Amino acid sequence: MPYLTVAGMKAHYLHRQPVPEEGPPLLFLHGAGGSHQHWLYQVRDLPRSATYALDLPGHGRSEGTGYDTIQAYGDWLVAFLETLGLERAVLVGHSMGGGIALDVALRYPHRVAGLGLVATGARLRVAPALLDGIQHDPKAAVQLICDWAYGPEAPPEMVRLGRRQMSAISPQVLYGDLVACDAFDVMGRLGEIAVPALILCGTQDRLTPPRYSAYLRDQIAGATLHLVEGAGHMVMVEKPEAVARAIADFRF
Secondary structure (H helix, E strand, O other), rough: OEEEEOOOEEEEEEEOOOOOOOOOOOOEEEOOOOHHHHHHHHHOOOOOOEEEEOOOOOOOOOOOOOOOHHHHHHHHHHEEEEEEEEOOEEEEOOOOOHHHHHHHHHHOHHHEHHHHEEEEOEEEEOHHHHHHHHHHOOOHHHHHHHHHOOOOOOOOOHHHHHHHHHHHHHHHHHHHHHHHHHHEEEEOHHHHOOOOOEEEEEOOOOOOOOHHHHHHHHHHOOOOOEEOOOOOOOOOHHHHHHHHHHHHHHHO
């Protein structure tokens, strides 16, 4: 698995290059407290597209301490694209990653060939009790997040693995992620987006419920909404084949 040096820090990513390659490359962005591992199935199951799944700073195998604003993550992502030599890419982001994708599309539109907005929203408010819990009882806070993040059909072992993966992230990095989400709000700017947009959401998502995705569809010109029946917030992990198929069928 390769590394790049971005903003003076080692950044880890997973890459698959198909032959022949069709269309723009897809770059997958994980959510708060996540890593590239949340996108393993999609990287594998999109045979015609070049795919990249990265670890944001302070997450997974990437160096750094993370950031506490979506804009800072967006600037880092543009630096990542420049270092990788990609002028444009389709940004596919989950939850916080979707916020980063929207931020880059609004501030660096020439870098974005399309958007995949997965279980996310134009505003990502976080309950004050959860922000406090990360600082004072991170174990309990992570358990609460994971209890809400998975749909009723998710196997218990999947939830346990998700809890273990999130627990491996520094509590301060996770806190910064949630602070970044809480301050994020582009509800009044979605009409500025002029690239193809696929919006994906699980019907059982309790963290960013389907009405968030419906708002994105209604405000982004030409956007397509795809609901995944029975899935929760971790839709790309819970129903990986359905998500990969929806992305593969969409023309960015």
